[in-house]
Amino acid sequence: MTVFANTYKIGIAGDPELPGHRQVLPKRRSTRGYPDVMPDRFFAPGSLDGPVIELSPDESRHMAGVLRKTPGETVVVFNGAGAAAEAVVEAVGKRACSVRIVQVLPTAPQRSPGIQIASAAPKGDRIRWLIEKATELGADRWTPLQLTRSVVDPGDGKLERLRQTVIAACKQCERNRLMEIAAATTWPEWLAEASAHGTVIVAHPTGVLTTEAAERLEVDLRRAGHAAIAIGPEGGFTEDELEAAVRAGALVVNLGPQILRIETAAIAALAWLRLAFP
Numbered sequence: 269m270t271v272f273a274n275t276y277k278i279g280i281a282g283d284p285e286l287p288g289h290r291q292v293l294p295k296r297r298s299t300r301g302y303p304d305v306m307p308d309r310f311f312a313p314g315s316l317d318g319p320v321i322e323l324s325p326d327e328s329r330h331m332a333g334v335l336r337k338t339p340g341e342t343v344v345v346f347n348g349a350g351a352a353a354e355a356v357v358e359a360v361g362k363r364a365c366s367v368r369i370v371q372v373l374p375t376a377p378q379r380s381p382g383i384q385i386a387s388a389a390p391k392g393d394r395i396r397w398l399i400e401k402a403t404e405l406g407a408d409r410w411t412p413l414q415l416t417r418s419v420v421d422p423g424d425g426k427l428e429r430l431r432q433t434v435i436a437a438c439k440q441c442e443r444n445r446l447m448e449i450a451a452a453t454t455w456p457e458w459l460a461e462a463s464a465h466g467t468v469i470v471a472h473p474t475g476v477l478t479t480e481a482a483e484r485l486e487v488d489l490r491r492a493g494h495a496a497i498a499i500g501p502e503g504g505f506t507e508d509e510l511e512a513a514v515r516a517g518a519l520v521v522n523l524g525p526q527i528l529r530i531e532t533a534a535i536a537a538l539a540w541l542r543l544a545f546p
């Protein structure tokens with residue numbers, strides 16, 4: 269019988285008297301003294317070597333104006349390219365804050381397949397919602413698709429603002445690598461690029477069920493190590509677009525009995541793949 273010192277005492281590993289659902293949970297790492305609360309996170313692109321890093325005006329505003337940090341408090345900085353470091357607040361000014369690096373934090377090796385998502389751009393604020401959730405669900409990249417029935421063309425200004433949404437989501441969800449927002453791409457271009465790099469999945473109401481799709485994808489996806497998902501516009505993919513996808517080797521997948529909005533379908537597809545292939 270082993271009691272893990274580094275776990276919450278809600279179960280004892282290997283005790284045959286305990287019901288099977290009693291789990292021993294590993295503790296979360298924390299630099300703040302509480303096992304389950306991570307320090308506030310700030311985005312600082314570039315090298316995290318330090319010793320002192322100046323934050324951007326946006327991040328300084330967040331640190332000084334919103335979170336009211338004071339010198340000496342522990343925070344985490346991440347560079348958006350996969351690295352993060354524990355740091356202490358050095359100086360606090362309204363538009364100019366700095367932190368002193370304490371130690372670079374270890375990064376977990378990536379096990380699950382990389383996932384990129386492409387979709388017709390949804391209307392209004394729904395696009396921001398899609399970007400936030402796709403970032404949380406670990407998508408590496410989002411590409412706005414130019415499809416026959418696309419109605420929204422997100423301009424460069426909007427795409428730039430969406431990059432701020434990615435940063436905000438990465439701060440909240442403890443992600444150290446930013447989700448890339450690609451330039452608008454045509455269907456043939458996207459299919460060619462995506463099928464050259466991995467498994468392509470197209471969401472469409474007449475596709476195969478996710479259970480069947482998972483079986484078919486298991487070997488392919490583990491080998492390729494990368495999946496690309498496409499979601500159509502509110503009017504759906506045209507027959508020609510679906511045929512082109514099948515010719516490029518895509519698997520057409522159904523996401524359930526309801527017709528989902530673009531952003532809901534994107535989140536459902538990402539959540540399914542993330543959980544089916546952890």
Ligand code: SAH
Binds near residue numbers: 505
């Ligand atoms: N009227 C369209 C549906 C558009 S919904 C049609 O009948 O095809 C917008 C996009 O979300 C679709 O193109 C598809 O990619 C995805 N989607 C929505 N509901 C879905 C479902 N139940 N299964 C698979 N994909 C779905």
